[in-house]
Amino acid sequence: MTGDRTAPELALRVLQQLWQGGVRDVVLAPGSRSAPFALALDAAERDGDLRLHVRVDERSAGFLALGLATGSRRPVAVVTTSGTAVGNLLPAVMEAHHTGRRLVVVSADRPDRLRGTGANQTTDQAGIFGTFAPCHDLTAALPYEDLESVVAQACSRRGPTHLNVQLDGDLMPSDPDPDTWWHRPEALQSHDSSAPAEVLRRQESSPGVAGSSGVEASVTIPTDGELLTLGPRTVVVAGDDAGPAARLLAEAAGWPLVAEPTSGARVGGQVLRTGRLLLTTDLRDDVERVVVVGHPTLSRPVTSLISDPGLEVLSVRGRDGVATDPGRVARMLDVVPRVDGPDDPAWFAAWRAADDRLSTLIDAGLAAPHGDPARPPGDAGLSPLTVAAVVGAAVAADTSLVVGSSNPVRDLDVMAAPWPPHEHRFVVGNRGLAGIDGMVSTAVGVALGRPRATRSIAYLGDLTFLHDTNGLLMGRGQRRPDLTFVVLSDDGGAIFSTLEQGDRRYAGAFERVFATPHGTDLEALCAAHHTAYERVDDLERLAAALAERPSGTRVLEVPVSRADRRAEAAWLRELARQVRQPRAARP
Template sequence: MAAMTADRSASELALGVLQQLWLGGVRDVVLSPGSRSAPFALALDAADRAGDLRLHVRVDERSAGFLALGLATGSRRPVAVVTTSGTAVGNLLPAVMEAHHTGRRVVVVSADRPDRLRGTGANQTTEQAGIFGTFAPCHDLTAAIAADDLSETVWQACSASGPTQLNVQLDGDLLPSGPTPEDWWQRPDGNLAMAQLQAGSDPETGRDRATAQLQPGGDAGVRPSVTIPSGGELLPLGPRTVVVAGDDAGPAARLLAEAAGWPLIAEPTSGARIGRQALRTGRLLLTTGLRDEVERVVVIGHPTLSRPVTGLISDPALEVLSVRGRGGVATDPGRVARVLDVVPRVEGPDDRAWFDRWQAADQRLSDLIDAGLTAAQGDPSQTPDAGSPSPLAVAAVVGAAVAADTTLVVGSSNPVRDLDVMAAPWPPLQHRFVVGNRGLAGIDGMVSTAVGIALGRPRAARTIAYLGDLTFLHDTNGLLIGPAEPRPNLTIVVLNDDGGAIFTTLEQGGSRYADAFERVFATPHGTDLAALCAAHHTAYERVDDLSRLAQALAESHSGTRVLEVRVSRADRRTEAAWLRELAQQAVSADHSEDHSLPLE
């Protein structure tokens, strides 16, 4: 590596940063082009040609940031994203915010003008050091940084939970002096990486090996070797307890519920919607009298999908225990929980009658929902849009397609909530990976995130992304992939109801706001997705029936393709009321009424 001296050139500084990133476990780097970042770009191209790093070039920094987020999520390694100076850096903020709230290790390498130009009005010069504020610590690096300091700074960025900004001041000649690419990149000595590993931190997980199993987060698939830590607090049996598993809860939530015999309400992206204790319709059952019998709640992960769950874990009348996630935050929106550092444990199972009641109600409610949807689909007079499948039925098909070794990336808004009602708990020990950007639960960057996750998990049998139309359109630049770039095998299912259907189920969807609703909430767009995909050279198919959707999702497809499923949003509010009514009937075991899906 180049000597660490005050007169190190811009290309030597850039090379030194990249070499330290490699030593810190970075194997994927996303680059957006620019002049100030030129020494990074040329060194990265040379490293990619040498097979030491995999380079992904994106012209849109916002898309680049979410691609890096997806790569970090899929590979469970730190991933770097490199930008030039100015507004390019600011475009990374949404991805950095999501990485902060989910503990994803995204290392922002922002090329900058030298400090002497700040505040002078020099072209593309701004206060970009620390631009992400509390969301990412910043290290403002200059050519004078000592070798040991650079090594320690970059290593911390690669191993810490969450994003970090390395703002690199590049001065003078930006192009490397070496005549060939072999001079622009040299793979560093691996002995240093081994020494750092032996010091205790693992670049693949970013955690000390001795404590990694104590954390609730992790791969949202199943890791059979994971056990409930013996050092966790021992919970007494007796109080009627429910385990709530939110996003990134991991297998520990399932193992606790199974050990105690408690009902498990697990969101699709929890990594715990698996096995015998998981309920399919748990959040709907929380709208019934069963919820009033709960005495204790154990919260693992980050639950975000429903008001009934939020109300449960915010109830001061209950004993609420919340376990810190990988970022050190325990989900406690009502500020009523007792916070635990690790997942608690139990000695033996609790009274089985408690779970049996939940399980029986869950089965009855699932049967009622499925029967109602079948009746509606078979009766054209009950469908508001001829030939249009129910969004719930579409979610059921997507959930059933998540077979062993499948990756599912699910978007925010209605798709993940539909899946939460329709996806039956998956069998254990089959290594599924179901994830979404639930840190802030936004629709930002989901196409790019899905592309990154697919590229980060190349051994998956297949990767499916399930997105709403606005989520898809919000990040169509995720399809903007150059001909020389790595391309994923990815099937994107777009549930297209021509707008924001989720708002119809909220207060603003009521008749009082009907005159304004369509313009300021529903936001219909009428976009031709087939033409959009054609413009991006992306395979496209419109799917009009559920059997074809199931068939398409079972196919082995090479490259990226989009399956558009058009549905109506006219009856979403009625549908929500229907689900609540069925939940009441399931708990009371009253099957005498007509349970077909009512439509306006």
């Protein structure tokens, strides 16, 4: 069916099909060309069919939509006007591409006849995201059946999709009655506002999903997975979004599990709290096989392990279809493999003993009084590692934790004790590209997408927080989640001090071009955004604050020093050397 649909009619049809595809949250960055979308969305929310989130910054809007998709496990749409507004979504689209999040970009565009004419706010929007998102350039002449098919695919496929909608003629609806601006698709008029059954089934089967009770969903290793032989000394590496199947494989075989905080697998008795540090010891030399699930990105020891051509490396494809294989040495698997029984218990026992000892040494050193030789180098202030330990301990059953890139997620990787099984913890971050972009907006989206979580926490560094303070820019009438930001505040980019550029040979340029001290007054910034603020200078107050259930969004600034970050990393490596094990004997 075709016809001379008006711009408001085309916009309505697109939104109706998004609703039918399971979209229940839409983020709007207002503009002129997107006016028919804006009016229909406002009417849809008034009818209770959609939740509308309005943001004035398109980059923030994109990451808010990404966070909503992450938290709700549903497709989420973000709507913009034409011109540079669309380009500002690129970082969020890239992240969605590398994590398989279902982000639907709906951009209003000028008609094709104006392209290349210099018309105001007219550019080449169609295909602007390149390989990161397939683009459908939609016009009023497109048959309804084709439009329905395109939008249905956008809502169901993994990763982002771009719907570029050419709107021609009058943008405003001819009828000023808001009741005419939105109505559900006729085929679903009698249905309630829940997503179609097939969409719900797909969401409930997503890795790491839990019900409102916080009990982890029942997950099993796929029965069609490759059957692995026992005998080769194997380590399971669970990277970002690995899901529970990685843990279940390690438990079934009795293998050591190195699980990153955002893996969804840092649960149970096979997890090694200090796994990445133990990979710098002699235990690493005995590894013969590695199974990689998810997207590991946090440490060089792990990257070195999974890139070793001398090992058998098996890598399972993620939701984006990519198997992590930086060394191009892995054999790819479509699903997590299986075993038919436990392996030699002595293999895991050696790792468990070393992990227990190293964890004890780290905790004892951090608890030692200032001046004690066991204590890591630094002043008497709070250690970033102890802050991470408190944050990790605050992640109770059915907590949402969003972790920023750089040091916070790495500190948590060393300090967070494995969480107990059967009680779901929703720990996520933007690890597809591991950037600091949009983390405030992502955290807000996750909290809004999981409203039944017992509490929502975001753990970020100060530069990550400042990079997206527009995420706090929520106008009157907009939903503000119950969300606590813990900002590890060291006035700059501390992570660079642990890398090559942190060597004293580059000290003369380091502060200016890497550390980038900013001196920003976070309390004043929060006041400008009408956001509650508290400076926290001791661990007891931090633990108490994280046990609270605040109403609304607040920021806890935790000042720490970055002067000793490099020495602290060396201290951890030295402790790992102290627990080196002799090469384990074959049974």
